Amino acid sequence: MYPIVLLSVFGIASLFLGFSKSKNILLPSVLLFLALALAGNFIDWNQGQLLYFYDMLRVNNLTMAFNGIVLVSAFMIVAISGGFQDNADSEPAEYYGLMLFSLVGAIMMIGFEHLIMLFIGVEILSVAMYVLTGSNKRNLRSNEAALKYFLMGAFATGFMLFGMALLYGATGSFSLTQIQSFVLTSHVASPSYILYAGLLLLLIGMLFKVSAAPFHFWTPDVYEGAPTIFTAFMSTVVKTAGFAAIYRLLDHSFTSIYSYWWIVVAAITVLTLMVGNIGATSQNSFKRMLAYSGISHAGYLLIAVTALSKPSQNAIVFYSLAYSLATICAFAVLMLVSKENTLEGQPDERYDAFNGLAKNNPFLAFVLTVSMLSLAGIPLTAGFWGKFMVFTSAADRGIIWITVIAVLMSTVGIYYYFRVIIASYLRDGNVVKIRVAPFFQVILVLATFLTLLFGIAPGLLEGLI
Amino acid sequence: MLTLLLILIPIAAAVLTLATGARLAKQVALIGGLAELGLAVFVWSQFDPSAGSQFAFKYHWLQSAGISFAGGIDGISMVLVLLTAFLTPFIILSAFGHDYKNSATFYSLILFMEAALIGVFTATDAFLFYLFFEAALIPVYFLAAVWGGENRAKVTFKFFIYTMFGSLFMLVALVYLYYQTPGTHTSELTAFYNLQLSAHSQGFIFWAFFIAFAIKMPLFPFHTWQPDTYTESPTQATMLLSGIMLKMGVYGLIRLLLPIVPLGVETWGILAVILSVIGIIYGSIIAIQQRDMKRLVAYSSFAHVGLMSAGVFSVSANGLQGAMVQMLAHGINVVGMFYIVDLIQARTKTRYLDQLGGISQSSPQFSVYFMILLLGSVALPLTNGFPGEFLLLSGVFNYNAWLGAIAGLTIILGSVYMLRLYQKSMFGQKSNWVEGFKDLTLSESLILIPLVVMVFWIGIFPNTFLKISEPAVNQILQIIN
Numbered sequence: 001m002y003p004i005v006l007l008s009v010f011g012i013a014s015l016f017l018g019f020s021k022s023k024n025i026l027l028p029s030v031l032l033f034l035a036l037a038l039a040g041n042f043i044d045w046n047q048g049q050l051l052y053f054y055d056m057l058r059v060n061n062l063t064m065a066f067n068g069i070v071l072v073s074a075f076m077i078v079a080i081s082g083g084f085q086d087n088a089d090s091e092p093a094e095y096y097g098l099m100l101f102s103l104v105g106a107i108m109m110i111g112f113e114h115l116i117m118l119f120i121g122v123e124i125l126s127v128a129m130y131v132l133t134g135s136n137k138r139n140l141r142s143n144e145a146a147l148k149y150f151l152m153g154a155f156a157t158g159f160m161l162f163g164m165a166l167l168y169g170a171t172g173s174f175s176l177t178q179i180q181s182f183v184l185t186s187h188v189a190s191p192s193y194i195l196y197a198g199l200l201l202l203l204i205g206m207l208f209k210v211s212a213a214p215f216h217f218w219t220p221d222v223y224e225g226a227p228t229i230f231t232a233f234m235s236t237v238v239k240t241a242g243f244a245a246i247y248r249l250l251d252h253s254f255t256s257i258y259s260y261w262w263i264v265v266a267a268i269t270v271l272t273l274m275v276g277n278i279g280a281t282s283q284n285s286f287k288r289m290l291a292y293s294g295i296s297h298a299g300y301l302l303i304a305v306t307a308l309s310k311p312s313q314n315a316i317v318f319y320s321l322a323y324s325l326a327t328i329c330a331f332a333v334l335m336l337v338s339k340e341n342t343l344e345g346q347p348d349e350r351y352d353a354f355n356g357l358a359k360n361n362p363f364l365a366f367v368l369t370v371s372m373l374s375l376a377g378i379p380l381t382a383g384f385w386g387k388f389m390v391f392t393s394a395a396d397r398g399i400i401w402i403t404v405i406a407v408l409m410s411t412v413g414i415y416y417y418f419r420v421i422i423a424s425y426l427r428d429g430n431v432v433k434i435r436v437a438p439f440f441q442v443i444l445v446l447a448t449f450l451t452l453l454f455g456i457a458p459g460l461l462e463g464l465i
Numbered sequence: 466m467l468t469l470l471l472i473l474i475p476i477a478a479a480v481l482t483l484a485t486g487a488r489l490a491k492q493v494a495l496i497g498g499l500a501e502l503g504l505a506v507f508v509w510s511q512f513d514p515s516a517g518s519q520f521a522f523k524y525h526w527l528q529s530a531g532i533s534f535a536g537g538i539d540g541i542s543m544v545l546v547l548l549t550a551f552l553t554p555f556i557i558l559s560a561f562g563h564d565y566k567n568s569a570t571f572y573s574l575i576l577f578m579e580a581a582l583i584g585v586f587t588a589t590d591a592f593l594f595y596l597f598f599e600a601a602l603i604p605v606y607f608l609a610a611v612w613g614g615e616n617r618a619k620v621t622f623k624f625f626i627y628t629m630f631g632s633l634f635m636l637v638a639l640v641y642l643y644y645q646t647p648g649t650h651t652s653e654l655t656a657f658y659n660l661q662l663s664a665h666s667q668g669f670i671f672w673a674f675f676i677a678f679a680i681k682m683p684l685f686p687f688h689t690w691q692p693d694t695y696t697e698s699p700t701q702a703t704m705l706l707s708g709i710m711l712k713m714g715v716y717g718l719i720r721l722l723l724p725i726v727p728l729g730v731e732t733w734g735i736l737a738v739i740l741s742v743i744g745i746i747y748g749s750i751i752a753i754q755q756r757d758m759k760r761l762v763a764y765s766s767f768a769h770v771g772l773m774s775a776g777v778f779s780v781s782a783n784g785l786q787g788a789m790v791q792m793l794a795h796g797i798n799v800v801g802m803f804y805i806v807d808l809i810q811a812r813t814k815t816r817y818l819d820q821l822g823g824i825s826q827s828s829p830q831f832s833v834y835f836m837i838l839l840l841g842s843v844a845l846p847l848t849n850g851f852p853g854e855f856l857l858l859s860g861v862f863n864y865n866a867w868l869g870a871i872a873g874l875t876i877i878l879g880s881v882y883m884l885r886l887y888q889k890s891m892f893g894q895k896s897n898w899v900e901g902f903k904d905l906t907l908s909e910s911l912i913l914i915p916l917v918v919m920v921f922w923i924g925i926f927p928n929t930f931l932k933i934s935e936p937a938v939n940q941i942l943q944i945i946n
Contacts, residue, residue: 311530378629379599388592388636392530395640403640407633414629418622425611426618459527 001052001059002040003067004104010037011100018093027078030096034075037103041067055175056114063111065317065464066244070106073236073324074099079443080332081229095135099233102128106241110248115164115174115202118245122160122209125241126153129234133226139346145225152218153208160205166198180253187257196260202249203265210242210298212268213275220279223291224349228338231287232331235294236324243301247316250308258308265306270405273299277409280416286334287349289416290327293375296413297323300390303406309396315389318461322374322382322454325447329371332444333364336434354420355429364434365424367444374451376417377410382454467508467520468536468587471546472580474501475553479576487568491561494572498554501579505550514540515936518589526593531651536587540937544789544930545586545716548796549709551919553579556704558912559804562811565612565699578604578705585713591639591652594721598713599632605705609698617697624694631680631687638673641666642725657725658944664728671729674722675737682714682770684737685744695763700807703759707766708800712792715770718777719785724944730780737778738864742872744771749878753885758806758816761886765842765879766799772875775868776857782942784860789934791853794841794923798850801838801916805831808909809890813898818886823895828904832891834913839887841920843880849923852931 010033017026041064044050050059078099105124112118130153134146168174170192171182187195208215223231254261276296283289297319304315337354338347358365374383387410394403423429436444454460478497485493508520521537538546557575565571581604584597602625610621639652646656662670680687695703723730730737748768755761773791776784808831809824810816825832837848844850854876862869905913923930 373603378603379596380603384596384599388640391637391640392643395644400637400641403637404634407637410633411626411630414626415622418625422610422618422622425607457526459525462527462529 001057002043003037003071004057004107006037006040007033007100007104007107011097011104014100015093015097018091018097026092026096027081030078030100031075033100034071034078038068038071038075041071051113053117056117057108057111058113059111061464062313062317063244063248066110066240066320067107069240069317069321069324070103070110070237073240073328074103074233076328076443076447077229077233077236080328080335080440082437082440090135095132098128098132102132102233103237106237109241110244112245112248113176115167115176118249119157119161119164121241121245122205123157125238126157126209129230129238132230132233133222135230136227139225141225142227143225145222148218148225149222156205156208156215158205159201159208163198163201163203163205166194167202168198170195170198176249176252180256183253184256199254199261200264203246203261206242206246206249207268210239210246210301211295212298212302213272213295214268216272216275216295216298219295220288220291223294224285224288228287228331228335228347228349231290232328235290235327235331239294239298239301240320240324243298243305243316243320246305247313250305251313255308262306262308265302266399266402269299269302269306269402272296272302273406273409277412277416281412283416284351285349286351286354286420287338289351289419290330290334293413293416294327296409297375299409300387300406303402304390304393306402307393307397307399309393311389311393311396314462315386315393318382318389318454318458319386321461322386322451325451326371326374326381326383329367329444329447329451330375332440332447333368333371336364336436336440337431340432340434351419351423352429353431354423355427355431357424357429357431359429360431360433363441363444364436367448368424369421370448370451372417372421374455376414378414380452380455382451382458384455385458466522467504467511468538469522471501471504471508471550471583471587472536474504475576475580475583479573479580482573482576483569485569490569490572491557494576495554495557497576498550498557498579502550502554505546508538509543509547509933512538512543512933514543514933517937517940521589526590531646531649532592533590533653534593535590535653536584536593537589538587539940540934541716541719541789541941542586542937544793544934545712546583548712548793549579549582549586552704552708552796552800555800555804555912555916556701556708558908559704559807560699560701561908563699567611571608571612571701574604574608575701575705578608582709582713586716589654591642591654591657591721594654594717595632595636595639598635598717599629601710601713602628605702605710608702608705609694612699613702614697616693620690620693620697624690627687627690628680631677634673635677638670642670654720657721660725662726662728664732667726667729668732671722671726671733674717674726675733678714678717678722679737679740679774680714681717682711682774683767684771684774685740685747688744688748688767691767692760692763695766696757696759700803703763704800704803707763707803708796711766711770712796715773715777715788715792718774719788719938719941723777723780724941727945730778730945734778734780735865738775738861738868741771741775741778742861742868744768745775745872745875746878749875749882752882753878755882756818758809758818758886758890759803761818761882762799762802762806765802765882766795768875768879769795769799769842772854772857772861772872775872776860779860779864780942780945781860781863782938783856783863785938785941786931786935787853787856787858787860789853789938790923790927790930791850791857793930794849794853794920797916797919797923798838798841801834801913801920802842804912804916805835805838808905812902815898818889820896820898821890822893822899823891824899824902825891826895827899827902830905830910834905834910834917835891836887837917837920838913839883841924843883844876847921847924849920849927851924852927 108121136142280292374381518537
């Protein structure tokens with residue numbers, strides 16, 4: 001609850017800070033806001049199950065852990081945004097305000113106890129993201145992306161609302177707990193098909209937000225068109241919140257009808273893994289590849305959802321964390337490199353822009369390598385343990401075949417993640433020495449360090465939740 | 466504790482090498498490698514072959530999941546730890562003559578690799594084994610990719626994807642096995658040994674393991690990455706790959722595959738032996754036709770590892786013991802051979818046999834060392850190749866006389882390609898490329914002498930090493946039966 005209140009107030013505060021003459025006060029204050037929200041988040045730590053806002057929001061260690069991941073990701077992204085000072089058109093105060101508001105939405109999604117709360121959360125998050133996607137107003141790509149995201153997103157929201165309405169019709173309540181008790185009791189006596197339909201439509205709406213196939217078509221264009229910093233935000237915060245919400249919904253209310261929905265989710269999982277990984281191989285743009293990589297990671301996370309076994313919860317938390325750290329590093333390096341190289345007046349986001357990166361920028365090449373290794377799931381990085389836990393969750397449920405598909409797809413993944421490593425170490429190119437701001441550097445070091453630390457000692461986070 | 470130290474020393478040395486920078490990198494790395502060798506010899510002196518796993522360490526890693534960071538040394542591990550610790554200083558020394566860019570990174574990667582290899586050979590937890598098994602790939606990938614020849618990007622990429630592909634299947638198998646363990650699950654290898662699995666599931670696990678290890682070694686038909694990678698890599702990476710990393714595959718067969726899925730081996734083992742034997746013949750025939758010396762040695766290594774794997778799959782004391790001593794011998798010979806090739810290439814700027822000839826005229830010392838290492842590879846009695854190959858062949862022969870007979874051709878074919886190599890390069894008309902070929906310098910002989918000593922030591926007193934691994938091998942056989 002605390003971060004919701006704090007972030008709402010801070011969001012408004014940062015809008016007002018935009019009036020301030022001094023340009024240099026905004027970024028530090030937003031970072032301070034996020035740090036305070038992060039501290040506020042953990043006030044309820046180890047207090048058991050708490051319900052706030054007339055039983056509409058649940059707070060427990062799991063939701064706080066997800067909030068923590070989202071807030072830390074946001075902190076890192078804001079820290080590397082550099083105050084948006086390189087673009088004359090930009091409106092930093094508005095951007096930061098929207099980011100803080102969207103975090104409110106994310107936190108509502110993570111802890112929802114009432115479907116209306118879920119809907120409000122999704123909308124707060126999404127509307128802010130639509131605007132941020134189109135924030136590069138003079139860029140056609142950015143505008144196109146925003147429109148596409150908005151149209152498709154609105155459609156998905158429609159499905160979601162329809163699903164909620166059907167669920168309400170079937171169960172007579174929006175509350176997760178009451179839906180659960182309905183599923184456990186009355187539903188057993190006389191199965192309600194409206195319930196199945198409602199659940200399916202609701203899932204479609206949520207799977208759209210995490211860009212699972214076949215609801216992924218917006219992802220590559222939107223990720224590519226949006227300014228890189230917001231793409232990073234989208235691919236970490238939105239995805240983590242989305243998966244927290246999906247896990248919460250299914251785990252809390254629908255475990256007893258697992259046999260009905262699991263095959264649907266399993267099919268979507270397999271499709272997502274294939275679309276994401278195979279789609280990524282044919283990209284020439286690093287940024288677009290990261291979009292497809294985002295789809296493929298949604299697939300890995302969906303494995304844990306499909307299995308919904310004991311290790312699933314830890315798997316989703318750990319995987320989201322590992323994925324967010326690595327993705328932020330990747331986008332950060334992309335931002336630095338693409339700013340140096342331009343292609344027809346636009347930042348060059350192709351693989352070729354990374355040619356010879358290691359020669360003059362060994363640090364950036366190292367950071368990029370670690371993040372790629374983590375995304376590819378190579379041991380000694382956090383990404384490996386993420387994949388490992390996801391696979392064990394599937395094995396715990398006894399679904400080995402899905403793991404075999406995932407493993408095949410991981411091999412495909414190595415192919416496209418290594419292309420950029422090869423470009424930066426083995427190809428000749430002339431990337432000049434890139435100046436990295438000290439604070440930027442601290443974030444990169446921190447994210448890389450954490451990726452390696454969790455790769456070597458995954459037990460550190462164990463038993464917290 | 467000593468085991469953990471064995472893993473930590475190379476890591477510390479690697480970090481130190483990176484920290485000291487290019488000027489002193491060589492020296493620091495060498496000292497690190499020698500310190501590791503010293504410790505390994507000390508461990509050997511304290512080692513009691515009949516006492517099972519010793520010097521163990523165990524820390525919780527993922528406590529709730531029963532996964533621990535655990536290692537220990539038994540006879541099989543001891544042999545390979547000795548091999549790794551012995552070869553690494555020579556691999557480092559062999560790079561002294563080269564002028565590699567970013568040398569600090571280069572040497573530290575070799576040491577990181579050593580740490581990962583020692584980790585593989587000492588892990589007693591299945592997931593720890595897997596972790597090191599994969600982690601060993603990363604340093605050697607960068608060694609080969611950054612300091613390799615012209616085609617390096619493509620070739621090393623293939624190598625990486627190929628080996629990753631195989632080991633991911635092993636991961637699935639390990640996760641499956643882990644969930645078969647009773648109670649709250651554990652990933653200790655001994656728990657995996659005690660599993661009672663149906664023959665059906667053992668078949669699947671057999672293939673998952675087999676593909677992982679067969680790609681690593683490599684066995685026919687999973688070998689296509691190998692010749693190119695060996696040829697394109699810098700000599701030091703090739704030495705690591707062929708001298709030590711290849712043994713990870715054989716070690717995996719002995720440590721995981723045989724004792725965990727004995728029924729799978731019973732059903733499918735014959736196929737594995739056939740593939741291995743095909744590899745022996747196929748590798749030898751291609752080696753005979755090579756004109757590139759490095760490629761020739763690569764194919765000879767491919768043929769030799771086929772025999773080791775055939776011996777392992779014969780599931781007999783002779784076969785396994787033969788594989789153990791042959792791993793040691795092959796490691797020494799192949800590193801020596803690649804060093805010889807490297808020396809010739811550094812002096813003449815060519816590796817092609819038809820451009821060479823008559824080297825022996827101006828370099829008596831070099832010819833003698835070359836000859837000894839070569840005879841070791843050919844498995845002449847009293848050299849290190851002999852005891853291993855003899856035991857392996859007797860193991861395969863007892864398993865299946867026909868296959869044993871075919872595998873026995875390796876002795877003839879091996880001497881054909883090796884002696885052809887020697888003849889074409891050392892004898893005959895002196896070619897233009899060979900003009901002014903200098904004999905060995907002192908430092909070069911200092912590298913070759915210990916290798917040659919080892920060739921004779923293992924050849925004349927194989928028992929020194931055979932008795933290290935004997936109780937452990939018998940224990941594995943007991944688990945299988």
